[in-house]
Amino acid sequence: MGSHSALVLIELGAVFLGLGVLGRLAGRIGLSPIPLYLIGGLFFGQGGFVELQGLEEFSAIASEIGVILLLLLLGLEYTAGELVTGLKQSWMAGVLDIVLNFLPGALIALVLGWGGVGALVLGGVTYISSSGIIAKVLTDLRRLGNRETPVVLSLLVFEDLAMAIYLPILTTVLAGVSFAGGLRAVGISLMVVTVVLVIALRFGRTVSAIVDSKDREVFLLTLIGGALLVAGVASAMQVSAAVGAFLLGIAISGATATNATRILEPLRDLFAAVFFVVFGLNTDPSTIPPVLGYALLLAVITSITKVATGWWAAKRQGVGRLGRARAGAALIARGEFSIVIAGLAVASGAVTDELAALATAYVLLMAIFGPVAARLAEPAMRLIQGKTPQTV
């Protein structure tokens, strides 16, 4: 027993140290650390160069907590009011976003013979942009004051609400429930999302007051306890644990939400890193080369479709050509939530391992290319227009 736990500690320590090094490297070259975490996982996992033993139990539960925290913090990011205005202002662009970016993934899955379930999963993977990567890129490129930025952000808000409906559907379908059962899940999740939004709008302060505490330790324990409890209950009701956490995040608002984000961020970073590594660990690197061509094809198509979505949405708000190009390119990055979707699918065992390989390769490409595209869109557009930037 003693030597076993010693081995596990050494392995865990080595993994986290390795992730720290990768994170530092990512920061140096201005990349999101997610693709490097995935590569780290591929390197260590089954069929990789080194195989780790004895970590399965810890890493399985830790990566589940990682998903819950990712979604909880996503919910904390937006107030219910922002979600409702976002929905009102950008629903047309939001629907276009779904059509243009869900279909390519779904079609490729059908072509590859992965069936309806595979299409539902891969469509979700290609649809959802990475709000984490995009928010960081917009801040780093100092674009918060730009006119196209609210357009990009409200599309992300719409996508997150779409996730709250999509994830419960995915969970029921992956559990192998019939079409009628799937419809029931849609009904339940629509109802739950509505109820939570109403509660958050009307009684957001009460919910926040219940969770809030001046004592950091008490606050942290209440938050984590609440999130895990809600996630567990949601999971038992077949509504998906992650969505439970997301909705709890929405219900908490104001200063409480800001403080909660500050306290939970380091924990999320830790557990989400475990989640990405575990996903990489469970993917056999040798399965990637056969699907790399499809991943590249999807990357090209869904980059174009995201640019088209952003271009159209920005044009509707009266933004000029350069701004439209910036909005479109900013949306290209896919990341954490694509992996969350693929991870749920793989864990259920309802999809082929090739799907995990394709999703990994796709997210690797998009998480790296997205920020680069966001940077290059404007110079490229100026080149096309034959204009040089004025300095004043």
Place this chain on the structure above:
Amino acid sequence: MKVEETPLPGIGVRKDIVTASGRRIGTVIQRDGETELIVSRADDPDACIASIPLTAEEAFALGNLLGAHPLVAQLAEEHRDLAGVSTRQILIEAGSPFDGRELGDTRMRSRTSVSIVALLRRGQVQASPGPDFTLAAGDLLVAVGTADGLDAAAEILRGG
């Protein structure tokens, strides 16, 4: 002129105005209170040529500088014919011994013969503040006196 407020979901709020010269100038205020001054590009009004992070104190000071301008110009004009008398703006910095104390505590008149004729806080003008007026960091005092007196006044407000 209209101040346009645009929510930035998950980040904060952008507030800007379009100037007579066609530039968009304003602020981005993030949830955690971080403030940026933004100025739009001339050739691409959707984008920003500058977004400059400001501390709370710097933002107040900048607001006061802009707000103070007409008032100070007017005072300077009135004192133009009085040789040796000038108008100066003095900022109460964070860490000043008078941050949170009353104006009377500075004993400015008896120590330097300088008059505090106005005080600007968050763009609002307080004309001839009384001795019981409580000062705060970020306040901009408009002082009238001799050059030596004003130097001494600035010194007192900075460090006692």
